[in-house]
Amino acid sequence: MAERPPQQPLQPPSEDPEGTLRRQTGAKEQPIIPDLLSLPAGGLRQWAKTSLFGSTKDTILTVVFGAILGYIAYRAVVYVFVSARWEVVFDGPLVAYMLGNRFNQTGLSHVNVWAAIYLLTATAGLIAGVSRANGNRTPLKVALKILAAPIVGVMAVLAMTRTITPALLVLGGIALFLVVRTAVPRLPDAVLRRAGWISMGLTAIAFFVLTGGDPSNVDKFGGLLLTIVVSAGGIVLSFPLGVVLALARRSSFPLIRPIAVLYIELIRGVPLITLLFMGRFAFGFFLPPGTRAPGVIPRAIVMITLFTAAYVAEVVRGGLQSVPRGQTEGAQALGLSPLKVTRLIVLPQALRNSIPALIGQFISLLKDTSLLVVIGIPELLGITEQVLAQLKFKAQGYQPETYAFVCLMYWIICFSMSRASQRLETRLGVGQR
Amino acid sequence: MSAATSSPSSARPPLWRDAKVIRWVGQMVVVLLALAFLWWIYSNVQANLRVTRLPRGFGFLDQPYGSDIRGSSFRPSQSVWEAFKVGYFNTIRVVALGIPACTVIGIAIGIARLSENALVRAFGTLYVETFRNIPVLVWIFLAYFVVLSGNLPRIEDALEPFGIAIFSNRGIYLPWYEAGPDIAPFLLTAGLGLLMAGLVAAWRTKVHERTGAPHRRVLWGTVVLLATLVIGYFVLGGPLGMTVPAKEGRLIQGGITVDIAYAGLTIALVLYTASHVAEIVRGAIQAVPKGQSEAANALALTNFQRYRYVVLPQAFRIMIPPLASQYLNITKNSSLAVAVGYYEITRVYSTVANNAAPPVQAVIILMGLYLTFSLGISLVANIINRRLQLEAR
Numbered sequence: 021m022a023e024r025p026p027q028q029p030l031q032p033p034s035e036d037p038e039g040t041l042r043r044q045t046g047a048k049e050q051p052i053i054p055d056l057l058s059l060p061a062g063g064l065r066q067w068a069k070t071s072l073f074g075s076t077k078d079t080i081l082t083v084v085f086g087a088i089l090g091y092i093a094y095r096a097v098v099y100v101f102v103s104a105r106w107e108v109v110f111d112g113p114l115v116a117y118m119l120g121n122r123f124n125q126t127g128l129s130h131v132n133v134w135a136a137i138y139l140l141t142a143t144a145g146l147i148a149g150v151s152r153a154n155g156n157r158t159p160l161k162v163a164l165k166i167l168a169a170p171i172v173g174v175m176a177v178l179a180m181t182r183t184i185t186p187a188l189l190v191l192g193g194i195a196l197f198l199v200v201r202t203a204v205p206r207l208p209d210a211v212l213r214r215a216g217w218i219s220m221g222l223t224a225i226a227f228f229v230l231t232g233g234d235p236s237n238v239d240k241f242g243g244l245l246l247t248i249v250v251s252a253g254g255i256v257l258s259f260p261l262g263v264v265l266a267l268a269r270r271s272s273f274p275l276i277r278p279i280a281v282l283y284i285e286l287i288r289g290v291p292l293i294t295l296l297f298m299g300r301f302a303f304g305f306f307l308p309p310g311t312r313a314p315g316v317i318p319r320a321i322v323m324i325t326l327f328t329a330a331y332v333a334e335v336v337r338g339g340l341q342s343v344p345r346g347q348t349e350g351a352q353a354l355g356l357s358p359l360k361v362t363r364l365i366v367l368p369q370a371l372r373n374s375i376p377a378l379i380g381q382f383i384s385l386l387k388d389t390s391l392l393v394v395i396g397i398p399e400l401l402g403i404t405e406q407v408l409a410q411l412k413f414k415a416q417g418y419q420p421e422t423y424a425f426v427c428l429m430y431w432i433i434c435f436s437m438s439r440a441s442q443r444l445e446t447r448l449g450v451g452q453r
Numbered sequence: 454m455s456a457a458t459s460s461p462s463s464a465r466p467p468l469w470r471d472a473k474v475i476r477w478v479g480q481m482v483v484v485l486l487a488l489a490f491l492w493w494i495y496s497n498v499q500a501n502l503r504v505t506r507l508p509r510g511f512g513f514l515d516q517p518y519g520s521d522i523r524g525s526s527f528r529p530s531q532s533v534w535e536a537f538k539v540g541y542f543n544t545i546r547v548v549a550l551g552i553p554a555c556t557v558i559g560i561a562i563g564i565a566r567l568s569e570n571a572l573v574r575a576f577g578t579l580y581v582e583t584f585r586n587i588p589v590l591v592w593i594f595l596a597y598f599v600v601l602s603g604n605l606p607r608i609e610d611a612l613e614p615f616g617i618a619i620f621s622n623r624g625i626y627l628p629w630y631e632a633g634p635d636i637a638p639f640l641l642t643a644g645l646g647l648l649m650a651g652l653v654a655a656w657r658t659k660v661h662e663r664t665g666a667p668h669r670r671v672l673w674g675t676v677v678l679l680a681t682l683v684i685g686y687f688v689l690g691g692p693l694g695m696t697v698p699a700k701e702g703r704l705i706q707g708g709i710t711v712d713i714a715y716a717g718l719t720i721a722l723v724l725y726t727a728s729h730v731a732e733i734v735r736g737a738i739q740a741v742p743k744g745q746s747e748a749a750n751a752l753a754l755t756n757f758q759r760y761r762y763v764v765l766p767q768a769f770r771i772m773i774p775p776l777a778s779q780y781l782n783i784t785k786n787s788s789l790a791v792a793v794g795y796y797e798i799t800r801v802y803s804t805v806a807n808n809a810a811p812p813v814q815a816v817i818i819l820m821g822l823y824l825t826f827s828l829g830i831s832l833v834a835n836i837i838n839r840r841l842q843l844e845a846r
Binding site: 067071072074078081082085086088089092273274275276279286288289290291292293294297298301302304305306307308309383387388390391393394401417419420423426427430431434435438 | 476479480481483484487494497498500501502504568569570571572573575576579582583585586587588589590591594595598599603781785786788789791792799802803806812813815816819820823824827828
């Protein structure tokens with residue numbers, strides 16, 4: 021599919037009334053973030069004249085909101101560069117924020133983590149390369165929009181660390197990504213066709229390397245690593261369950277539909293924290309007496325999966341409803357069995373339509389992992405309590421700095437994910453077909 | 454080849470290849486498996502409760518709760534069920550303030566994001582992208598630990614802006630109303646005033662329909678209501694007063710006490726949810742066909758009139774289902790109060806769970822209480838939604 025910038029329709033304006041309208045009322049159709057990388061037509065002065073000082077009312081608004089924004093920016097800059105005591109993040113505890121306090125007890129080393137990161141980088145390179153081979157080029161401007169926040173974040177963290185090793189490792193990762201991406205289109209077709217399976221395999225190997233072959237090591241993870249492992253586990257496990265629930269809810273089986281409806285509505289009616297409490301305090305009671313219940317973190321992952329699956333089911337159901345009836349009827353007319361109609365015709369289209377909403381769902385899953393702190397699991401937010409309890413930082417009012425750092429981490433991940441989902445939305449043409 | 458397989462007279466296929474039969478048998482199998490699974494869980498729970506000698510019923514609800522509840526007259530000897538009732542009421546207090554507040558802020562920010570003015574738009578974007586991309590629990594921690602309890606002064610040197618409110622790390626004290634002995638007749642008068650205002654508004658509407666004169670029913674109604682209230686107030690000799698908090702040593706007299714945990718929780722929930730509401734509002738306004746706005750402009754409506762009479766009513770119809778789900782979210786997220794120690798349902802549950810109550814039953818009660826909220830909100834949303842939907846023609 022050809023890349024088309026949103027404000028320059030390829031067709032002549034006469035054939036594209038929507039496009040002309042869009043350009044006439046340009047201010048209303050601004051992208052969600054003002055486009056900082058491209059200067060507005062007519063130069064900066066013209067732009068300021070029309071959109072900042074167009075009328076008296078506009079001028080007042082500009083002055084008031086300019087003052088507010090300026091004050092926020094001033095306070096933020098003063099805080100970050102002058103008054104904040106960043107030693108609570110960078111003078112020792114950084115490893116705890118990233119990997120947790122008990123990572124050393126696993127017998128794993130940072131090599132495992134970096135190896136896993138490199139494997140995932142190679143996977144990302146593979147996917148990007150395949151996408152390239154299929155003729156989908158992400159323009160640099162768009163890629164920058166998605167990656168700007170992580171780049172700034174990583175650079176800020178690297179600038180504050182003492183040694184040069186992390187910086188070199190990050191550069192190595194970028195190089196690996198670029199090499200794989202360039203190399204992939206030259207690989208034989210047979211490899212390209214199986215790219216999906218290969219990337220799944222690579223991800224599984226990455227997990228194996230990360231845990232050193234023993235998944236129970238996850239119980240000793242913490243910090244950002246745990247946040248990511250729990251979210252990834254929740255995503256991978258809740259997706260198939262959610263699809264099955266959605267299909268069951270949309271099916272014509274009068275006995276199965278109510279089961280799916282009951283499950284989805286019950287789960288959606290209660291807060292996640294109640295499910296986490298259930299996993300923490302009641303899970304052991306569901307197993308036969310004498311069985312040893314799995315660790316706290318696997319139980320939490322199970323509960324998060326059960327919770328997210330209900331929401332995924334609703335998203336996929338929306339996707340299923342968006343597939344025109346004609347598709348099903350056409351497939352039936354071709355003599356496909358009901359199973360094949362669903363698997364080959366309906367489900368692929370439905371899933372493609374629900375990808376952006378699914379990413380949204382997974383962003384909220386990632387944010388929801390912060391609730392684990394309430395049941396005493398030291399993920400990114402929970403680790404702050406352990407850092408603040410260290411003798412060096414105890415009772416000295418270091419909360420603002422720790423929370424600011426945690427906020428930044430969450431923000432970078434969620435913001436770039438939502439950007440990526442917007443990009444996918446335009447690329448897949450959701451709602452435009 | 455053989456006659457048995459190709460007999461054209463047998464219209465029905467054999468039982469094991471009949472699609473109808475397969476469908477029903479397959480469904481039965483799934484249902485039976487689900488029931489068997491549930492039965493397995495149930496019997497495991499029963500067996501475990503036997504082994505651990507925990508009570509098997511819900512009798513723990515009548516046991517004494519065993520501790521105080523801050524900010525209420527609850528006594529430790531009262532039952533667990535009574536404690537849950539207090540918690541339920543405290544959850545309602547968060548939701549009742551949170552829903553209107555997040556709606557108002559959300560609509561304001563949503564409209565700001567569509568402003569023609571680039572700086573107003575930038576402010577809206579900054580707000581939404583900041584609040585939406587950081588977990589609500591982090592906001593609650595920030596509001597409670599950093600902004601309120603870590604920042605407010607001790608009671609001795611509390612802030613007293615204009616002498617009408619007191620801010621300290623023990624609580625926030627605000628002025629509040631005080632009912633005199635004649636409050637009942639005054640409320641009656643107020644009801645009467647409301648009724649009269651409604652009648653006057655109806656009369657103005659009729660006049661407007663008959664003569665075309667401007668109806669001004671809101672103005673008329675308000676004047677009638679205010680007049681009744683003022684007359685009633687003076688005739689009854691001031692049945693309604695105001696108390697202002699005052700500091701006497703380390704004690705605070707008068708006013709109303711706002712728990713800091715309540716304030717932090719509510720502020721964080723409102724600001725966070727407002728960012729989602731803003732996105733819904735923006736999406737809904739953008740979904741109103743552009744022709745509507747252009748037609749309004751062609752009729753020379755002002756900007757305000759265009760929003761009030763043309764765009765917002767139509768956007769509102771689109772907004773209701775996602776808005777209802779945000780209201781549900783704010784209700785469910787109020788359970789995070791447990792992290793800052795505000796006594797709502799979840800907090801009561803966690804105390805009960807730590808006091809050796811049977812864990813399974815306690816969680817079931819907790820979930821059941823939240824389901825009442827969810828069902829209530831979806832019910833109201835469905836009714837409103839049905840009322841507002843366009844009649845299909």
